[in-house]
Amino acid sequence: MRFFYRAILIPVILVLGLSQAGAETIELDYRLKWLFNASVAGDILALEQGFFHRAGLDVTVKEGGPEKDAIKELELGYADFGVASADQVIRALDKGADVVVLAQIFQVNPMQWIYRDNQPEILTLSDLKGRHIGVTFGGNDETIMNTLLAKAGLGPGDVRISSVRFDFTPFLTKKVEIWPVYRNSQGVILEERLAREGEGVRFFNPAAFGVNFVANSVVTSKKTLKTRQGIVTAFVTALLEGWEFAMDPANEARVLEEIGKKNKGTQGGIRSMQLAATRDLVRPSKSMPIGKIDVKAWEQTEAIMVKERQVKGPVNILSRLELR
Amino acid sequence: MLFRRIYQFLIVYCLGVGLLLGVKYAAGLSDYVIPGPDLIAKTARAMASIYFFDGLNTLSVTILGQMISIAMAFSVGILGRKSSWAGSFIKVMAYNIQAYPIVALAPIIFILLGDGFLSRLLIASMICYFPLLLSVLGIMASPVKDIEHFYLATGRMRWQLEVKIRAFENLSKLITVISGSATLAMAGTIVAEFIAADAGIGYSIRIALYQSDLAKILTALFMIGILISVYQGLLETVGAQVKTKWSAPLGGELI
Numbered sequence: 001m002r003f004f005y006r007a008i009l010i011p012v013i014l015v016l017g018l019s020q021a022g023a024e025t026i027e028l029d030y031r032l033k034w035l036f037n038a039s040v041a042g043d044i045l046a047l048e049q050g051f052f053h054r055a056g057l058d059v060t061v062k063e064g065g066p067e068k069d070a071i072k073e074l075e076l077g078y079a080d081f082g083v084a085s086a087d088q089v090i091r092a093l094d095k096g097a098d099v100v101v102l103a104q105i106f107q108v109n110p111m112q113w114i115y116r117d118n119q120p121e122i123l124t125l126s127d128l129k130g131r132h133i134g135v136t137f138g139g140n141d142e143t144i145m146n147t148l149l150a151k152a153g154l155g156p157g158d159v160r161i162s163s164v165r166f167d168f169t170p171f172l173t174k175k176v177e178i179w180p181v182y183r184n185s186q187g188v189i190l191e192e193r194l195a196r197e198g199e200g201v202r203f204f205n206p207a208a209f210g211v212n213f214v215a216n217s218v219v220t221s222k223k224t225l226k227t228r229q230g231i232v233t234a235f236v237t238a239l240l241e242g243w244e245f246a247m248d249p250a251n252e253a254r255v256l257e258e259i260g261k262k263n264k265g266t267q268g269g270i271r272s273m274q275l276a277a278t279r280d281l282v283r284p285s286k287s288m289p290i291g292k293i294d295v296k297a298w299e300q301t302e303a304i305m306v307k308e309r310q311v312k313g314p315v316n317i318l319s320r321l322e323l324r
Numbered sequence: 325m326l327f328r329r330i331y332q333f334l335i336v337y338c339l340g341v342g343l344l345l346g347v348k349y350a351a352g353l354s355d356y357v358i359p360g361p362d363l364i365a366k367t368a369r370a371m372a373s374i375y376f377f378d379g380l381n382t383l384s385v386t387i388l389g390q391m392i393s394i395a396m397a398f399s400v401g402i403l404g405r406k407s408s409w410a411g412s413f414i415k416v417m418a419y420n421i422q423a424y425p426i427v428a429l430a431p432i433i434f435i436l437l438g439d440g441f442l443s444r445l446l447i448a449s450m451i452c453y454f455p456l457l458l459s460v461l462g463i464m465a466s467p468v469k470d471i472e473h474f475y476l477a478t479g480r481m482r483w484q485l486e487v488k489i490r491a492f493e494n495l496s497k498l499i500t501v502i503s504g505s506a507t508l509a510m511a512g513t514i515v516a517e518f519i520a521a522d523a524g525i526g527y528s529i530r531i532a533l534y535q536s537d538l539a540k541i542l543t544a545l546f547m548i549g550i551l552i553s554v555y556q557g558l559l560e561t562v563g564a565q566v567k568t569k570w571s572a573p574l575g576g577e578l579i
Contacts, residue, residue, distance in 0.1 A: 069536055072357045091536060095356035095363075137522075138531030163522040167431045310535070 025058040026231055031079040032064040033216050036262035038274035039110065039184050041255055042282070042290075043083070046242020048258045055238040057231070071099050074221045081224075081235055086214035086301045087140045087310065093320060094311035098222045101298075101321050102236050103291035105243065106215040108207050108281045111141050112183045114190055117200035119177060125152030125209050132177040134164035141180040143308050144206050144213050151211065178204060184277035188270060212297035213304060225322065240291045247279050247290060293321050325564065326557030333553040337546060344542075359539035367539035368546070375528060379547040382513050382524040383555060385441070389448030390509035393456050394502060396449070401460030402487055415461060422454045426512070430519045444516040444524065451512030452505050459501040463494045492570060499563035503556050510552050 032040050043061055046052055052059040062079065064070070070082020071092045083105070084092075092099050113133070120127060125148055135142045141164075149159065162176050168190060171179035181187040183203055191201050206213065218239065225232050246255045252275065259271055266274070283290055295318065302317045341364070348358035355363050404414040426447055437443045464487065471489050475481040491498060517526025525544055532540035 067533070072536070075353055075357050076351070088536065092354070092356040095359070096354040097356040098354065136534065138534035163527075165519065167434060169431070169435055 025053070025056050027058045027060070028081065028231070028235065029060050029062060029073075029079040030235075031062045031068060031070040031073050031082040033068075033070065033083040033085065034064045034185075036063050036259070037185055037266060038259055038263075038271055038278050039182070040083075041246035041259055041275060041278060042105070042239065042243025044242075044258050044262060045246040045251075045255055046239045048261075049242060049245055049254075051238040051241045051245070052235075055234040057235060057238060059235070071097055071219060074099065074219065074224075081218060081220050083216050084219050085140060085216055086298065087143065087305060089217065089219060089320070090302055090305050090311055090315055090317060093315035093317070094313075099219050099320065100222050100225050101217045101219055101293060102225075102232065103218040103240060104214060104293045105217060105291065106281050107284050107288060107292065107294060108205070109144075109213050109215040110182045110184050110187075110278075110281050111144060111213070111215060112181060112187065112206070113141075113178045113204040114171070114181045114187055114201050115178045115204060116174075116194070117202050121202060122178075122204050125149075126154070128152060128178075129154055129158050130160075132160040132162065132175075134162050134171065134176040134179045136164045136180060139180075140213065143304060143310060144211060145180075146308055147211050147213075147304050148206055148209060151209070184274050184281055188273045188277055192270060192273065211304075212294065212300050214294065214297045214301045217293075218291075222320075236291070243282065243290045246275075247283050249279070293323055295321065295323070325560045326554065329553040329557035329560070330550065333549045337549055341542065355539075356536065357538075359542070363539050364542055367537070368543045371540055371543045372547075375525060375544050375547045378523070378525040378528045378544075379551045382510070382517060382526065382548075383551050385444050385448055385513045385524065386506065386509045387555070389445050389513060390452055390506055392445070392449045393453040393505065393509065396453055397456040397460045400457055401464045402483075404461055405464035405487075405490075415458065418454045418457050418461075421450075426451060426515055427519060430516070440521070444513055444521050447516035447519075448509050448512035451515065452509035455508060456501060456505045459497075463497060464490055466490065466494075468493045495567050495570060499560070499567065503559040503563060506556050506559055507552060510548065510555075514548070 030043070032043055034040065036044065047059055047061050062068075064083065069088065070079060070084045071088055073079035074082055075097060081102075084099075089099055089101060115122070122128060128149065129152075133145065135145050145161075149155075162170065164170075164176070164180055168179065168186075170176040171190070172193075179190075181190060183205070187203060194201055218236065220232060245251055252272070255275060256268065256271055259275070260268065263271065298317050298321060302314060305311050306314055344358050345361065347353070348360065359367070400414055404410050429450075430443075430447065433443050433446055437446060468489050471493070472481065472486065475485060475489075513524065514526035514529070517524035518530050521527050525548055529541055529544050532538075532544065
């Protein structure tokens with residue numbers, strides 16, 4: 001009996017214990033940039049479809065919001081990974097933060113402008129002349145619009161700029177003609193609301209005029225990248241699998257179901273349209289891999305921010321892009 | 325009183341910034357999370373004059389909003405001082421409206437009044453008015469029995485006299501409430517500017533938040549603190565003078 005214990009049972013218990021320990025999942029916190037909606041479909045599906053779990057990761061996906069800043073949370077240890085806009089990343093680097101970009105979710109910036117289709121179409125940047133445009137002072141739409149106006153050779157007197165905030169009333173009441181929106185969230189809601197009133201809209205996309213200001217990207221700290229490289233790789237791989245799944249039209253019903261569980265405030269029809277709009281921004285062409293870091297767009301974003309004096313000087317952004 | 329307010333604020337502000345810097349150096353945080361003294365000083369130099377005038381803009385709305393609130397609170401408080409149905413109705417209404425978050429009411433206000441001066445004034449008045457009203461109601465609804473009894477017994481009591489007696493007997497309380505309501509009016513104005521205005525210190529804070537610039541926010545907070553300290557100090561000084569004049573017998577000296 002003693003032999004049984006020593007020779008068989010104890011090794012079996014040890015092996016089982018070790019294998020159990022090896023199978024333990026790694027807990028991670030992931031801070032999103034914005035609230036749960038179709039624009040974070042891939043993040044939701046990476047969790048709910050089990051991609052994180054299969055990679056041995058127990059990820060808590062935390063909702064973002066206007067006052068949430070993933071880069072600050074990385075530094076404070078409240079998050080291991082996060083989503084930040086390019087301007088946040090460049091500002092943070094300018095002030096000594098230790099952040100690296102792992103993947104770029106949006107290939108086209110959702111930050112665009114909406115206007116009614118009974119207004120003259122904006123075919124060239126000089127068509128902005130004399131228009132009444134809304135911008136969020138201090139927001140990245142202000143930086144983008146300044147760049148567009150400079151590119152068009154338009155001065156402050158050539159357009160009328162109004163300050164924009166949370167509610168759309170000035171646009172709905174036609175006080176402001178061209179209004180900034182996130183194309184795949186507010187843009188869809190406004191488009192649908194105006195369609196009900198018999199009005200059509202167009203979107204003014206700065207990328208179509210050569211201004212590629214990068215939007216949301218997945219970030220972590222350089223320290224995490226160095227010390228936990230395996231985990232970083234597992235996380236990014238699982239996350240991008242989630243995005244692949246979420247952006248596949250064949251999975252639409254499942255994706256909408258999961259988004260609906262977390263975003264009960266938006267109607268099903270709107271969620272479906274938001275998802276379709278998100279697809280066009282995340283994967284503008286079928287051949288484009290999801291998460292690809294657009295180096296030229298990052299360089300342009302850095303150059304714009306330097307020119308607009310949003311940062312003291314160049315931050316050598318290329319050294320912070322983890323090109324896979 | 326004025327200088328005491330200012331140096332007390334400076335102590336609190338320096339302690340707050342000191343605590344932040346302590347956290348920054350203890351945790352080794354970058355300037356992006358908590359700015360260092362150099363960055364704070366540099367930002368303060370660059371933004372001080374802009375934020376000072378933004379602060380004055382906010383303070384002007386604050387003062388106007390507070391004056392309107394005081395006038396309304398005293399009018400309604402005097403009318404509703406009797407423990408009648410109207411008095412209790414006003415109290416219930418005040419408690420209920422206080423419970424509504426102003427950010428939820430703001431869109432309605434902006435639809436009705438636009439997003440300029442009037443909206444700021446209304447929100448400042450709303451945030452300041454209801455606490456003020458409850459205090460005034462409380463004071464005006466509490467009889468000063470010892471004094472009022474004489475006038476009631478002799479049949480010389482009039483409503484103006486009743487209000488005067490109650491105000492005089494609670495003068496210290498009223499001055500404290502009015503001075504304290506300045507903070508509420510300031511907070512209301514800043515909230516309104518933060519939500520939807522294109523002027524004032526609240527608007528500047530919103531822009532700084534968009535840029536994750538804590539150094540700018542600290543500078544703005546300093547301006548707000550200094551301006552409200554000066555304003556409250558002045559209110560207290562005026563209050564003390566009013567108290568002295570009311571307390572001194574006509575042509576005589578205060579004992």
